Amino acid sequence: MKKWLVILSLCIVILAGIVAVVYFNAVEPVKKAEEFAVKQALEKTALTKVKEFSSYHGEETYYIVQGEDDKGTKLIVWLPEKKGKILVKKSTEGLTREQAVKKVLADIDSAEIISVKLGMENGIPLWEIHSRTKENLLNYHSVVFESGEWLKKIENL
Incomplete structure (x- = not known):
């Protein structure tokens, strides 16, 4: 009986180790992207305090960094993953969440x-909203950040 407990404990420890390695390997690229985006936003824009990071994967990948400048003005920074223009907007210039x-x-x-x-498609900052209907169908909507106009609707998937 004691032998089985040792074997079972050893299996649990090995399994936990494998799960931990897989998890940390999966999270590492996201952490590197966040570190890169935050560093770029702090160096190349008026942003001095970071509050939120996210990434958007549309036709191109963008990193979105939200925070404040030294006067407390809330800013949103859209950074392209590859080369391109960094876009900075005051949060008051567009729709709130x-x-x-x-x-x-x-x-x-x-x-x-x-x-x-938040996201970016073809140089247009946007809000991407995913929802589910009462019938359990998925909807994807993109609303232009500045005007609130529809950019894209994909419904009832």
């Missing part, structure tokens, strides 16, 4: 918002 969600919910019949994040 809540306004973008209200825009989508006013026009469609979604039961649940799954995710809301």
Whole structure:
């Protein structure tokens, strides 16, 4: 009986080790991207304090860094993964997360918002909103950050 407990314990430790290695290998590229984007945003823009990082994978990959400048003005920085122009906007120049969600919910019949994040397509900053209908179908909507106009609708998948 004691032998089985030792073998079982050893298997659990080995399995936990494998899971930890896989997890850390999976998270490493995201951490490197965040470090790169934050460093670039702090060096190349007026951003002095970082509050949030996200990435957007559309036709091109963009890193979005949100924070404040030295005067406390809230800024959003869109950094292309590859070469390209860095875009900086005051958060007051566009829709808030809540306004973008209200825009989508006013026009469609979604039961649940799954995710809301900033992105960029063809040089246009946007809010990308994923939702689910009452029938469990997926919707993808892109709303232009500055104007609130529809950029893309993919519904009922």
